Amino acid sequence: MQNKIDANTPWEEMxxxxxxxxxxxxxxxxxxxxxxxxxxxxxxxxxQCGLCFPVCPEDAIPVNKEQKREDFNYDYCxxxxxxxxxxxxxxxxxx
Amino acid sequence: xxxxxxxxVAEKPSRFTSGHRMCAGCGAxxxxxxxxxxxxxxxxxxxxxxxxxxxxxxxxxxxxxxxxSFIHTAFENAAANIxxxxxxxxxxxxxxxxxxxxxxxxxxxxGDGGTYDxxxxxxxxxxxRGHDMVYVCYDNGxxxxxxxxxxxxxxxxxxxxxxPAGTKIPGKMQPRKDLTKVLAGHxxxxxxxxxxxxxxxxxxxxxxxxxxxxxxxxxxxxxxxPRGWGYPTDDLxxxxxxxxxxxxxxxYEIIDGKYVVNxxxxxxxxxxxxxxxxxxxxxxFKPGNEWMIEEFQKEVDTRWQELLxxxxxxxx
Ligand code: SF4
Ligand code: SF4
Numbered sequence: 001m002q003n004k005i006d007a008n009t010p011w012e013e014m015x016x017x018x019x020x021x022x023x024x025x026x027x028x029x030x031x032x033x034x035x036x037x038x039x040x041x042x043x044x045x046x047x048q049c050g051l052c053f054p055v056c057p058e059d060a061i062p063v064n065k066e067q068k069r070e071d072f073n074y075d076y077c078x079x080x081x082x083x084x085x086x087x088x089x090x091x092x093x094x095x
Numbered sequence: 096x097x098x099x100x101x102x103x104v105a106e107k108p109s110r111f112t113s114g115h116r117m118c119a120g121c122g123a124x125x126x127x128x129x130x131x132x133x134x135x136x137x138x139x140x141x142x143x144x145x146x147x148x149x150x151x152x153x154x155x156x157x158x159x160x161x162x163x164s165f166i167h168t169a170f171e172n173a174a175a176n177i178x179x180x181x182x183x184x185x186x187x188x189x190x191x192x193x194x195x196x197x198x199x200x201x202x203x204x205x206g207d208g209g210t211y212d213x214x215x216x217x218x219x220x221x222x223x224r225g226h227d228m229v230y231v232c233y234d235n236g237x238x239x240x241x242x243x244x245x246x247x248x249x250x251x252x253x254x255x256x257x258x259p260a261g262t263k264i265p266g267k268m269q270p271r272k273d274l275t276k277v278l279a280g281h282x283x284x285x286x287x288x289x290x291x292x293x294x295x296x297x298x299x300x301x302x303x304x305x306x307x308x309x310x311x312x313x314x315x316x317x318x319x320x321p322r323g324w325g326y327p328t329d330d331l332x333x334x335x336x337x338x339x340x341x342x343x344x345x346x347y348e349i350i351d352g353k354y355v356v357n358x359x360x361x362x363x364x365x366x367x368x369x370x371x372x373x374x375x376x377x378x379x380f381k382p383g384n385e386w387m388i389e390e391f392q393k394e395v396d397t398r399w400q401e402l403l404x405x406x407x408x409x410x411x
Contacts, residue, residue, distance in 0.1 A: 005157040015157070026114030026153070034119060039201035050101040054295045055332060056122035059113045067101040076113035080120030081329030094329075 031058060035079035037094045041071050045091035052083040052092065100294040107132045110140070115160040116152040120328030121240040122291070122319040122335070123149055123233045125202055129295050130231060130314070131163070133302035138198045139163060141180050143171035145209025148320075149233065150238040170213040173203045177228050178221035185227075187226040200306055201228040207248035208238040211274050222281045222311040223360040229305045232274065233318040243323045250343075251394065252387050253375045255323070260378040265387055270394055278313040279349045285312040289337050298345050298356060304348070317344045325374025342399040347406075354405040363399075366392045 005014055015021065048068050052061055058079040062070045084092040110131040117124050127149065134140055140163040144150035147170075153160040154167060168176045181201045187193045205214055210232040218230055237255050238244040245255040245267050252266040258370040260266035275288045287301035298316065305312035317338055322327040338344040341364045346357040367388060370376040379387040 018156050018167075020154070020159045022158055022159075024110075024112040024160065025156040026155075026160040027112050029114040029116075029155075029158050030222070031114060031116065032294075033303055039250050050104070051294065053100060053104045054129055054291070056119060058115075059109045059111070059124075059128065061384055063101070063104045064107055067105040073113070076120035080331075081327075082331045084330045086332050 030075045032075045035074075035077060037079040037081060038074070038079065039072055039077065039079065039084050040093045040095055041069075041091060042091045043053055043071070045087055045089050048086075048092075049084050049088065051088065055082050055086055057082070098294075098296045098299055100296070103299065104193075105134055107136060110162045111153070112160045112162060114123075114158065116155060117148060118320075118322060120331055121148070122235065122317075122331050123292050125295075126233055126298065126316050126318050127231075129291065129298050130202075130302040130316075133299055133306055134200060135198075138200055140200045140202055141166065141177065141184075142202050142204065143168050143173050143177045143180075143379070145203065145205030145214050146170040146240075147206030147209050147288050148235075149204055149206065151240060153285075156163070162346065170209050171203050172217045173190075173209060173214055174221040174230055177201045177203045177215040177230075178217075178224065178226040181226045181228050190355055191365075201226070202306070203228065203230045205230065205232055206240070206327070207232060207234040207236060207274075208246045211248045211272050212246050215277075218278075219281065222283060222313065224311075226311055227256075227309055228304075229312045230312045230315065231316060233316050234274075235318045235320040235323060236271075237320070237323050239320045239323045248274065250301060250391070252379055254378065254392060255375070265384070266375070266378065273398065275313075275315045275347075275349075278315075279352075282312075282313075282352060283313060283349075284308050284310040286315075288315045288345065288347050290317045290339060290344055290346065291332070292335050292339055292346075294390075304350075323375070325377075326372045330372060334369075334372065337364065337372070340364045341366050341369040341395065343369050343395055345399060345402055347402060353409040354402065356402055356406045357408075359403075367393050 058076040060073040084094050111265045112127040143166040237249050243256050245258040249267050251270045254260040258267035289298045289301045319334045340360050
């Protein structure tokens, strides 16, 4: 419900006290459009060393239950390039 | 259990989600996310942020990036706020009005403006009263959210909008407050100074100790700001590394009053290495300004030696 609230919503339709009831619903706000550079994942070069796993400010590097990373989540990646710089194996290229 | 980065990330989903509006390459989100990963998955947390970048960009109505309970608050009272919630929780639990088999943890995140300066009184009060909580300062060394004004965490000589380096003054004129030591003076069960470095082991382990040590605990985490510090966004982890390897930001903890220095660089790098990539220190490299670098180095060396001495005193 509250995700439909925007700048034009009258106050009567807002949540009391400005409360947000859904935990972590910022996921519905896609920040990928901020990006001017794009990281490219070269999976053949990746050794799954894990160094890039925690560095992404946007949590845009999915890691699966097998402890392996997958391709970027471009819905949120802002293209900062932090992941590419930490990869010792050049498995991430910015373009 | 020994720390295993891959396992931690794979098995503990993020409690600080995507879709927040911190700047690209900001140093703070990886810090907050990894600290929250130190929570046991079955434990719930109540988080509050002092006014600051993190507060305004993670909880923009009607969206929240926090999967735990979150309370908006002001600059000066984040610690008081969480302390009050913790006191209510303890009372309700004692009265049997809350389930006995559920743990809730209480965590504050504040920037240096909200921690070193404006919120210091409420932080000091909450720590002294002994609430079971963790206060995390993510220190980016100025009021970044409002346009890079100097704070008491800003290092000497840094160029900010309220300490502009020019012909009148050489950037900020006063040395940086050592807040970790100020908190140590509260004789807390646990105080840690850390950073997101390498596999984030130091950050995670300190977060775990701070969260699961009973009583008031404090973490100070250096958190670079590409805009305010003036370095390319992709250099975040390099800047963190240089902060540690030059001993500008020593990694240490104080457990029940005993100092432990967690990392001693074998080859302590000269402070220029840390200063050079940052535009806020650019004027220090102009001919005639060598004295600034010398003075900066001297301060780093003095503080580092003091820390080593404190550790040694505890070993006696
Ligand atoms: S470029 Fe930045 S935002 Fe995008 S995946 Fe890499 S670290 Fe994350
Ligand atoms: S840092 Fe590079 S090699 Fe390591 S897991 Fe990430 S992409 Fe793969």
